[in-house]
Amino acid sequence: MTKKVALVLGVTGQDGAYLAEFLLKKNYHVIGTSRDAHANNTTNLKNLGIHHDIQMESLALLDFRSVVELLRSEKPVEVYHLAGQTSVGLSFDQPIETFESVSISTLSLLEAIRLTDLPIRFYSAGSGEVFGDTLDKPANEESRFKPRSPYGIAKASAFWCVANYREAYKMHASTGILFNHESPFRPGRFVTQKIIHGACKCARTGKGRLKLGNLDIARDWGWAPEYVEAMWKMLQLDEAQDFVIATGKTVTLEKFIDIAFSQFDLNWKDWVDLDPKFSRPTDIKFGSADPRKAERLLDWKARLHVEQVIDLMTKAALEQTDCR
Structure with a gap:
């Protein structure tokens, strides 16, 4: 065939x-x-x-x-x-x-x-x-x-x-x-990968600071x-x-950070600094989605949500010796 x-x-x-x-x-x-x-x-x-x-x-x-x-x-x-x-x-x-x-x-x-x-x-x-x-x-x-x-x-x-x-x-x-x-294949310039590897590095070395922009934004991460x-x-x-x-579930970037650092039993507030230079000229404050049409006509529905996504990305980061 x-x-x-x-x-x-x-x-x-x-x-x-x-x-x-x-x-x-x-x-x-x-x-x-x-x-x-x-x-x-x-x-x-x-x-x-x-x-x-x-x-x-x-x-x-x-x-x-x-x-x-x-x-x-x-x-x-x-x-x-x-x-x-x-x-x-x-x-x-x-x-x-x-x-x-x-x-x-x-x-x-x-x-x-x-x-x-x-x-x-x-x-x-x-x-x-x-x-x-x-x-x-x-x-x-x-x-x-x-x-x-x-x-x-x-x-x-x-x-x-x-x-x-x-x-x-x-x-x-x-x-x-x-x-x-998201996935482990995300380039390091993406904020999700930056957070995962930043948390991993802080846990491994016991030092360093993670600099981020606006933490109030909210997204649907799958x-x-x-x-x-x-x-x-x-x-x-x-x-x-x-x-x-989409997954249909929206969380703030602060929540994403909290979950990521919690993977290493760390309080993110002890490791994260806010830096205005990482904020965009204009940004979406709240992005939420209704994926019900895909569920109805494609028989597709997200099985993994942000907690599972972060867990899988963290495990992948830990496999990298430099945890960059």
């Missing part, structure tokens, strides 16, 4: 690596891309033991001709767009690069799929950042967008590109509006390996739709 071909853009990142692992278990032939397939960091794929099972190809998403050529030569049945700049904080320093890598790249892929006229099902990685502050009403698929960062603006633009191509050209194209989802299953489930539907993917 011929294997289905799936193209995963951004395969070396957190979500891309876990998605590739999931698809391989589903007996797909997985093609992964990066700007330079020979020089790219494949650490996540190696940690999962799947780097030899993936066909790696070089691809610059803004090079429209090369995108079309790759689609025509490999003929994937599913394309997952997980590439692009992924840091909200970094987007304030690199707004143009963020918009190009998130929004323009999505438009390039959609137009390439339309031009090739192949029966491709397309997934675009959205973000709960598009909603801005949700206040006391959890965001669902009908909630209005009010992004508060260049990253959120880029994701909102990409969302509407997908929606337009789905409507105008009858493409099977969906956006997964994912709220925060477990990344679970979220990639929802991506795949979206593309199995007969009719393409957009979905909010």
Whole structure:
């Protein structure tokens, strides 16, 4: 039996690596891309033991001709767009690069799929950042967008590109509006990983200070390996739709810190300093989600919540001798 071909853009990142692992278990032939397939960091794929099972190809998403050529030569049945700049904080320093890598790249892929006229099902990685502050009403698929960062603006633009191509050209194209989802594969610049490794280092050395910004913000934190299953489930539907993917449980960053330091029997207040330079120009104070549509139509529901996520990330950090 011929294997289905799936193209995963951004395969070396957190979500891309876990998605590739999931698809391989589903007996797909997985093609992964990066700007330079020979020089790219494949650490996540190696940690999962799947780097030899993936066909790696070089691809610059803004090079429209090369995108079309790759689609025509490999003929994937599913394309997952997980590439692009992924840091909200970094987007304030690199707004143009963020918009190009998130929004323009999505438009390039959609137009390439339309031009090739192949029966491709397309997934675009959205973000709960598009909603801005949700206040006391959890965001669902009908909630209005009010992004508060260049990253959120880029994701909102990409969302509407997908929606337009789905409507105008009858493409099977969906956006997964994912709220925060973590794992040991998160880069160290992300605050969750910074907290986990900071707590680990304080416990191991008995010294040091962890400097953070605003602790009053609240987010819905889930477990990344679970979220990639929802991506795949979206593309199995007969009719393409957009979905909010989240746990439905929101906690403050202070609570996240408290749980993390409690893993080591430490009082976080003895180890954490507040530093305004780590605060963003604008930020979402409260982000909450209503993922009931995914539960109803995808038969998907988060099994792990913030406590379990922190526990798993802590165990992974402890396995690293430097606990950086």
